[in-house]
Amino acid sequence: MAVAPESVPRHIAIVMDGNGRWASKRFLPRIAGHKQGVDVLKRTVRSCVQRGVQVLTVFAFSSENWKRPADEVSGLMEILVVALSRELNQLKKEGVHLQFIGAREGLSERVRNSLLEAERETADNRTLILNVCFNYGGRWDVVHAAQALAAAGKPITEESLARELSTAAVGDPDLIVRTGGEMRLSNFLLWQAAYSELYFCNVLWPDFDEAALDSAIRAYSGRERRFGMTSEQLPTGKLLSA
Incomplete structure (x- = not known):
């Protein structure tokens, strides 16, 4: 059953869990699950655009x-570099704006250059913003924002800290999906998740398909979001800002 366009969440966040278990069930090395996971992410991006x-x-x-x-x-790092090299032109054609969120320290120069090139090459795209949280932690995000405010001599308030978070330009997620059967956030978007709707499913990420995505969206569309006080949605800031 299709979901009405007005019921589709503007911003979806996904914990892509279950790659290793998917591979183990097939007597494959764990890295095979991560490679399959990249293919599923490509399909999920297209499905999100369509919806x-x-x-x-x-x-x-x-x-x-x-x-x-x-x-x-090291295998994960190689998968990232290869995937960016292979898929960048297609992402550009599809209007996907890639952004990488997380600490760049500790990443090799090759990986850092790949991230920068992908961000630069897709900077003008507006169909979909794809934030890839890489070397990321929710606690790191909050600490990093607080440190930036302190270094600038600015007061630390809820509003000022929120403006310094890595996702400030796109607003908080409306829906957070976790695959793989676990029911926790695992240090993902901790501040931003305050009023997000949470959806947990048993599907391992390499098996996540359009039907699984639609199930998550339908669950979201059937909920009444109150944000701790009323059913009116709070403003989430300018959309698709550069």
Whole structure:
């Protein structure tokens, strides 16, 4: 059953969980699950465009993921660089504006250059903003914002801190989806998630498809958002700002 356009969330965020378990079930190395996950992300981006979603934020690599085995971490870095090289032209054609959110420290020069090139090449696109949270943590985001305010000698308030967060230009997510069966945020968009609708599903990320996306959107459309006080939605700021 299709969802009415006015019920589609403007900003969806996804914790793409379950790549390793998907691979293990098939007696494949974990990295095979991550490669499959990239293909699913490509399809999800197109599905979001078709449904009128304007911002998609995905959790690709957390600041805690450095604790994983070295070969898996290096494999993830290689997947990112290769995917950007292979898919950048298509993303440009589809009007996707890529932004990478997270600490750049600790990333190799090759990875940093790939991120910068992708951001520069897609900067003028307006169909969909794709925020890729890479080497990101929600606590890091809040601390980084507070440090920026302190360094500038500005008072730290809820409003000023929110303006310094990594997602300030696109507003908070309306819907946060986590795949893989776990029911926690795992340090993802902690401040921004204050009034987001949460949706958890058992589908492993490499198996996430249009039907799974539509199920999440339908669940969202059936909820009444009150933001702690009324059913009126609070303003989320200018959309698709440069």
